[in-house]
Amino acid sequence: MVLPVNIDMDVLRTFVTGVNLGSFAKAADRLGRSPSAISLQLRKLEGQAGQTLFQKQGRGLALTEAGDILFGYAKRILELNDEARSAMTGLSAMQGWIRIGLPQDFAETWFPALLGRFARAHPKVRVEARVDRGSDLAQGVARGDLDLALTWGRMGNVQAEIISTRHVVWIGLEGFKRDEGEPLPLIAFDSPCAFRSAALQALDHDEIEWRHAFASPSLGGLWAAVTAGLGVTLRTAEGVPSHLCVLDPAISGLPALGRIELALHRSDVEQSPAVAKFQALLIEAIADG
Template identity: 35%
Template sequence: MQEFKELLSQNPYNVNLDIELLRTFLTIAESSSFSTAGAKLNKTQPAISQQMQRLEHQLGLSLFDKNGRTKRLSIHGQKLLQHAYQLLAIHDETIRSVYNSSITGHLRIGAPFDVSDTILPMLLSHIVKAAPNIDIEIKIEHSAMLMDALHRGEIDMIISTREDDKLEGGILKTSPIVWFCSEHYRYDRRMPLPLILADGPGLFAKFALKALEEHRIPWRQAFLSSNLIAIKSAIHAGLGVTARGIEALSPDMRILSEKDGLPPLPQISYYLWIRPRAVNPFVRQAYNILRNSFEIDEIRNG
């Protein structure tokens, strides 16, 4: 503690930077324009200019040089830029730590099978890093069933491929749907396509069958299971081809494309949903952590 106090006293210039001004300065540097920075920050250009005048006054230094009608960073501005990212990162991490270290509670999260070992772990790591004292319960199920569970209040937050105008959330990630098979499997275009399908209400099978029908490509059901592990086992065994999100692809599989005679497939969006009026206040805190970490573009409903 004594060493920390000594460090605090070592400020010979008696300058204390305003974090909000520093954040605006970084936005200007990244945008190369006061007007563009103003649009990003929802501020007028005069307001942006006033903030930079205040920052220059705090430092007693000029941060910008005029270059015709535009302004560019001065030598002092370039020097500040070198440290600004680190200063803001430390500031934001400190705020998160102070506010989130005391967050405790029980959070029930649901995710579909195909992202249980890809997107879900990333989501969990962000929650645990920001709020290490929470208790998490995981439910892996089909998206349609997860949506029903969320509406019934049996779960607090879900990753889903389904849209719902009664829930609050937004797009977590958008990924291509692809055809893939075992690395050693060879598709014979003279024969009906052997499909490995998931049993139950799934969007992947819907998109796959629609694409095959539109392109008049014959197919047969080679394997059917509601278990993703079983589906992957069938792929590894070379029983046929499946259509899934690219997250399910592993190094021992390969993608089939139009060159192989298969039609293109659309992209799929994974949403993060909560109920708009969730009773548990911790759900809102956890959702805000993820919204900021993944920069979710919210779709507010309810």
């Protein structure tokens, strides 16, 4: 009987960290290891997997098909490992109440999975999540109604911490091309909205006329308006419905867009252990995204 090969957990963590960061040199700094030690770990992982996991791509490395498959499994293995460690170290007894606000973009993508992981590891912690516009979420933190909130842009709060940035993209129906003889039909939230501000800045810079074709307080309303062919909108590429397209500025005749900041707002009240733990997981999930 051939015994199965156990994959080293530390090696898997190095693997996932390096892929997420886009550089194993950065992974060495993050994990406090030397580059040569990281290289030895990666060779060990290929030996345990019995497959070539990396291939040369320019000056760096890219995942092979086998590497891409292992990456998906590795993330799941590490998540289960970390949940088990939390339960066994007594953190499952953590109690409290967490009130968090976040944009609709994340509520429909990676946040439910994060919430599920946290609930399984800390069943005695009650989490209340509020999905709303950034300006309302920032005000909720300021009033003490929320412990944490994520917003696109600082929303006037200079104390908010920028924890990541994302590319802003135009989104519309496949084949959309701007009619240069007509104002661009823009679909967006009303002000204040960081995406709307980014659109107007880019359009004004390129001297492109525009008109507000549709406004909605919900992201679903924006997607519905774009689906109906009423115009184009802009967000990040995360969570774009499969029937809509990220538009190439060079083909669609739209101006290029930059990046948008993702800000974390914290209540002035001293954080409980539960809030601090959830915040750490939240920042980690944002970095992985």
